[in-house]
Amino acid sequence: MAASRISSRAGVAAAAAAAVASISALSNRAHADGSFRFSPFSSPPSSDSSSPQKAPKTDSKSDGKASGEDPKGGLSGFDPESLERGVKALKEINRSPYAKQVFEIMRKQEETRLAELAAEKAYFQAMQAQEEIEKQRKMAEEQRNLVQQQAQAKAQMARYEDELARKRMQTDHEAQRMHNVELVRMQEESSVRKEQARRATEEQIQAQQRQTEKERAEIERETIRVKALAEAEARAHEAKLTEDHNRRMLVERMNGEREKWLAAINTVFSHIEGGFRTLLTDQSKLVMAVGGATALAAGVYTTREGARVIWGYVNRILGQPSLIRESSIAKYPWSGIVSRGIKKVRNYSTEAGASKTSGSESCLDNVVLHPSLKRRIEQLARATANTKSHQAPFRNMLFYGPPGTGKTMVAREIAQKSGLDYAMMTGGDVAPLGAEAVTKIHQIFDWAKKSKKGLLLFIDEADAFLCERNSIYMSEAQRSALNALLFRTGDQSRDIVLVLATNRPGDLDSAVTDRIDEVIEFPLPGEEERVKLLKLYLNKYLSDQDKEDSLLGSFKRKPQKITVKDLSEDVIHEAARKTEGFSGREIAKLMASVQAAVYGRPDSILDSKLFMEVVDYKVAEHHQRIKLASEDQKSVVDFSS
Numbered sequence: 001m002a003a004s005r006i007s008s009r010a011g012v013a014a015a016a017a018a019a020v021a022s023i024s025a026l027s028n029r030a031h032a033d034g035s036f037r038f039s040p041f042s043s044p045p046s047s048d049s050s051s052p053q054k055a056p057k058t059d060s061k062s063d064g065k066a067s068g069e070d071p072k073g074g075l076s077g078f079d080p081e082s083l084e085r086g087v088k089a090l091k092e093i094n095r096s097p098y099a100k101q102v103f104e105i106m107r108k109q110e111e112t113r114l115a116e117l118a119a120e121k122a123y124f125q126a127m128q129a130q131e132e133i134e135k136q137r138k139m140a141e142e143q144r145n146l147v148q149q150q151a152q153a154k155a156q157m158a159r160y161e162d163e164l165a166r167k168r169m170q171t172d173h174e175a176q177r178m179h180n181v182e183l184v185r186m187q188e189e190s191s192v193r194k195e196q197a198r199r200a201t202e203e204q205i206q207a208q209q210r211q212t213e214k215e216r217a218e219i220e221r222e223t224i225r226v227k228a229l230a231e232a233e234a235r236a237h238e239a240k241l242t243e244d245h246n247r248r249m250l251v252e253r254m255n256g257e258r259e260k261w262l263a264a265i266n267t268v269f270s271h272i273e274g275g276f277r278t279l280l281t282d283q284s285k286l287v288m289a290v291g292g293a294t295a296l297a298a299g300v301y302t303t304r305e306g307a308r309v310i311w312g313y314v315n316r317i318l319g320q321p322s323l324i325r326e327s328s329i330a331k332y333p334w335s336g337i338v339s340r341g342i343k344k345v346r347n348y349s350t351e352a353g354a355s356k357t358s359g360s361e362s363c364l365d366n367v368v369l370h371p372s373l374k375r376r377i378e379q380l381a382r383a384t385a386n387t388k389s390h391q392a393p394f395r396n397m398l399f400y401g402p403p404g405t406g407k408t409m410v411a412r413e414i415a416q417k418s419g420l421d422y423a424m425m426t427g428g429d430v431a432p433l434g435a436e437a438v439t440k441i442h443q444i445f446d447w448a449k450k451s452k453k454g455l456l457l458f459i460d461e462a463d464a465f466l467c468e469r470n471s472i473y474m475s476e477a478q479r480s481a482l483n484a485l486l487f488r489t490g491d492q493s494r495d496i497v498l499v500l501a502t503n504r505p506g507d508l509d510s511a512v513t514d515r516i517d518e519v520i521e522f523p524l525p526g527e528e529e530r531v532k533l534l535k536l537y538l539n540k541y542l543s544d545q546d547k548e549d550s551l552l553g554s555f556k557r558k559p560q561k562i563t564v565k566d567l568s569e570d571v572i573h574e575a576a577r578k579t580e581g582f583s584g585r586e587i588a589k590l591m592a593s594v595q596a597a598v599y600g601r602p603d604s605i606l607d608s609k610l611f612m613e614v615v616d617y618k619v620a621e622h623h624q625r626i627k628l629a630s631e632d633q634k635s636v637v638d639f640s641s
């Protein structure tokens with residue numbers, strides 16, 4: 001019995017296990033599908049949970065509809081066999097006395113399962129919360145991305161705006177640059193226009209200046225011409241006066257002679273009277289007397305006229321040309337014999353005296369020049385002196401510089417010291433000669449050839465007739481004279497040294513300057529030279545009185561003796577400082593004025609006060625003269641413009 005009971009119990013347990021296994025298999029399957037919600041102990045939504053027998057049916061039906069059945073139609077993979085086995089097992093359980101325990105176990109199993117499901121639910125809720133969090137995170141991320149995108153868009157917008165602003169600025173800048181370029185171009189054009197206008201004005205001014213220069217040159221030439229004319233007139237007048245004087249002397253002498261002759265004639269006539277008486281009485285003696293008287297008259301007349309013709313001829317051949325103002329060559333060959341003899345004697349005595357006082361006297365003692373210039377001139381004088389002995393051609397010279405700086409003096413000194421003959425003429429003398437000038441120039445060169453030593457021909461104021469040949473102010477005669485001179489100086493000469501002096505070297509014809517070998521400038525004296533000049537003329541005009549007295553001899557009235565007092569070196573240096581811009585001539589004149597001022601004093605004393613007074617007014621006079629000259633020049637420019 002017990003064994004049967006045990007076997008029945010084992011059978012129930014096996015049935016329950018089978019039922020549970022089949023239900024579990026179903027349940028697991030449904031879970032595996034994810035849509036199956038059936039549980040034998042859970043209360044289905046539409047069937048009664050307390051009737052487990054019905055539940056599978058209901059479940060199977062609903063399951064067939066809800067989960068086992070494919071929504072597209074048909075039960076895919078559903079096995080009703082296990083369900084049937086479960087139902088069968090349940091029936092067996094119901095019949096078993098251990099059904100209660102079985103159901104208890106099943107309930108516990110179900111509770112366990114519910115707990116598992118709750119845990120699963122909690123798990124799912126946690127998952128859901130996690131999902132929610134994830135969603136929130138994603139949303140936040142999206143939000144952040146949105147914000148980021150917005151920021152990016154904003155930044156892009158800002159960049160774009162910035163780009164636009166930059167482009168606008170660039171455009172503005174470009175426009176400004178173009179504007180500036182345009183402005184610069186306009187300024188350049190304007191400056192070019194201004195420059196052109198300035199050049200045009202300058203050219204106009206230069207043309208005006210040239211015109212003024214020409215006019216001034218014309219005025220100067222006219223002045224020189226007038227001066228030369230005046231000088232010629234003065235010479236003519238002087239000659240006339242001399243002639244008058246000679247005539248008067250002649251008349252007086254003739255009167256004396258006449259009286260002498262009258263007395264003689266009276267005597268003679270008394271004799272003649274006797275003779276006539278004899279003649280009248282004797283016919284043959286009368287005829288002889290008349291014939292003799294006629295022959296005598298004819299002889300006297302012929303001799304006189306013949307002598308006059310011969311004199312003119314000799315004079316023309318041998319005499320000094322009239323253009324030469326000063327020369328070392330005697331005017332007539334025979335007239336030098338006596339003077340040469342006197343000169344020799346004088347030279348001998350001077351040399352003897354000089355050798356007693358100083359060993360050697362350098363040339364140019366009376367000329368004050370800058371040491372370097374002086375050295376050059378001494379060298380030139382020596383070279384010129386030696387040229388003839390070496391049979392070399394002479395070198396022509398041009399001296400130029402402001403008036404009164406010693407050009408003429410130096411030329412004279414060079415001529416004298418070089419041992420050549422020398423002759424001086426002035427350019428201003430040529431113009432008044434007119435058509436005769438050419439002949440006179442040739443005459444000078446012919447005459448110069450006669451010098452055995454060689455001749456230094458010095459032409460002062462050379463620009464007066466050697467100026468530019470194209471000049472419209474030059475007369476035809478002057479041009480011819482210049483051409484004659486150019487013709488005679490075409491080759492290097494072994495007979496003539498040409499020395500030209502001018503204040504305006506620029507006016508000389510280019511062909512003339514081409515013939516020049518040495519060009520020497522004579523500047524205004526510097527302070528050192530002015531000191532020397534002041535001392536030189538102080539000695540000459542104020543201290544050399546004794547010497548002059550002895551030279552004047554007894555023919556002239558003796559001048560008052562000048563006493564020089566307190567004239568220190570400092571005073572002379574002060575005067576030299578003040579006389580800046582003075583020429584040598586002006587300083588010589590200043591010292592002549594000092595001499596005159598001293599003669600104006602009863603005691604004839606020269607002291608530093610008087611000296612400086614004269615210096616001051618001469619300096620004021622000099623500045624006034626410069627001012628007037630510049631005003632004159634300005635007015636000439638204004639007038640011409």
Ligand SMILES: Nc1ncnc2c1ncn2[C@@H]1O[C@H](COP(=O)(O)OP(=O)(O)OP(=O)(O)O)[C@@H](O)[C@H]1O
Nearest residue numbers: 366367368369403404405406407408409584585588
């Ligand atoms: N360097 C000098 N040394 C001494 N005296 C001078 C000097 N320069 C000029 N004089 C004085 O001035 C006078 C004129 O000099 P000079 O005739 O030589 O000048 P210049 O240069 O030929 O002038 P111009 O150009 O006017 O003919 C001389 O007689 C002399 O008294």
